[in-house]
Amino acid sequence: MTAVSAVLRAPLATRANALHAGAWWLWALGLATAASRTTNPLLLALLVAVAGYVVAARRTDAPWARAFGFYLALGAFVVVLRVVFAVALGSPIGGTTLLVTLPEVPLPDWAAGVRIGGRVMAEGVVFAALDGLRLAALLVCLGAANALANPARLLKSLPGALYEIGVAVVVAMTFAPQLVTDVLRMRAARRLRGRRDRGARSFLEVARPVLEGALERSVALAAAMDARGYGRTADVPPAVRRATGALTLGGLVGVCAGSYGLLAAEGAVYGLPLLLAGVAAALGGLVLGGRRTVRTRYRPDRWGVRAWLVAGSGAVVAAVMAYAAGAAGADAAALNPPAVPLTAPRLPVLPAVGVLVGLLPALVAPRPAVGAVGR
Incomplete structure (x- = not known):
């Protein structure tokens, strides 16, 4: 036992032992699933707490790692907005507990079924808050992956056929955190000079240098991509191009049809075979499409034991929650507490223990060195 704990003890992160970026995304997708x-608020709060603790324990000082707070604020905004819509526009959930009666705006006959104002029921507000909290938890889990995974290193691991799309996604993912960093830096500079950093006038004075910096970074990025031969493709036979398009399109159609079959009761027989065939065809299209991309990988990231543990912990969280949702019993009922009638949520033991497995990356993932900005 001592030998196993010594092997799994988290070392300081270096370029040689850095965790694969894909492991962080698989872990986060498991939590999001x-x-x-x-819609149990206790389980959703526990998921957010697990994601936040892992981010606090393993994030670096890189610009993208500072965006986790933005996702928390975005999640809170989603909950508030969902509740405001339920109060102002009504909720499909009935109820008997009246909170307040708002002035109702009369609408024409063609808008039957839609109302603005009127009676606000506690059950509808609670249902909207729980629904918004679920979406907020999804955003926070994906924000944890953005804060922990280096986008540039994740791009290196993509198949060749997805390289150009991946570059666009990575640029989009890194632009927002850098924009937030520039705004904070400009506001700090204004405070040091004795100027106001709040208000509309201050915002306009800060916005100009921030946009100028963003434009300069865009020009520098375009020049660097052009110098490295970005967009250059290899010559492949026309038959290979046609086969690539057919496999990719057919694979996507198969995935869609198979997913629909699994969700529909009458399509359970053909759903899984179609899904597997679609995935296989899409993978074949990606492999053939990668032959058009002429690029090399310098020091590719390794998928080691710690990456398996991190990704596996997210898979365990998703599997335990799916098992609890499908099993008949008190745990399944506690996952989605009813809003009508109003009942206090109960913390189911098995799903809660499964969520706590998501804390494993805080123990096994390499610890970022002090002052590390990501590699």
């Missing part, structure tokens, strides 16, 4: 299966 678990969040999508429940």
Whole structure:
């Protein structure tokens, strides 16, 4: 036992032992999948707490790592907005507990079924808050992946056929955190000079240098990509191009049809074979499409034991939640507490223990060195 703990003890992160960026995304997707299966506020709060603790323990000082707070604020905004819509526009959930009666705006006959104002029921507000909290938890889980995974290193691991799309996604993912960093830096500079950093006038004075910096970074990025031969493709036979398009399109159609078959009761027989065939065809299209991309990988990231543990912990969280949702019993009922009638949520033991497995990356993932900005 001592030998196993010594092997799994988290070392300081270096370029040689850095965790694969894909492991962080698989872990976060596992947590997001678990969040999508429940509206229990206790479990959703536990998922957010697990994601936040892992981010606090393993994030670096890189610009993208500072965006986690933005996702928390975005999640809170989603909950508030969902409740405001339920109060102002009504909720499909009935109820008997009247909170307040708002002035109702009369609408024409063609808008039957839609109202603005009127009676606000506690059950509808609670249902909207729980639904918004589930979406907020999904955003926070994906924000944790953005804060922990280096986008540039994740791009290196993509298949060749997805390289150009991946570059666009990575640029989009890194632009927002850098924009937030520039705004904070400009506001700090204004405070040091004795100027106001709040108000509309201050915002306009800060916005100009921030946009100028963003434009300069865009020009520098375009020049660097052009110098490295970005967009250059290899010559492949026309038959290979046609086969690539057919496999990719057919694979996507198969995935869509198979997913629909699994969700529909009458399509359960053909759903899984179609899904597997679609995935296989899409993978074949990606492999053939990668032959058009002429690029090399310098020091590719390794998928080691710690990456398996991190990704596996997210898979365990999702699997335990899916098992609890499908099993008949008190745990399944506690995952989605009813809003009508109003009942206090109960913390189911098995799903809660499964969510706590998501804390494993805080123990096994390499610890970022002090002052590390990501590699």
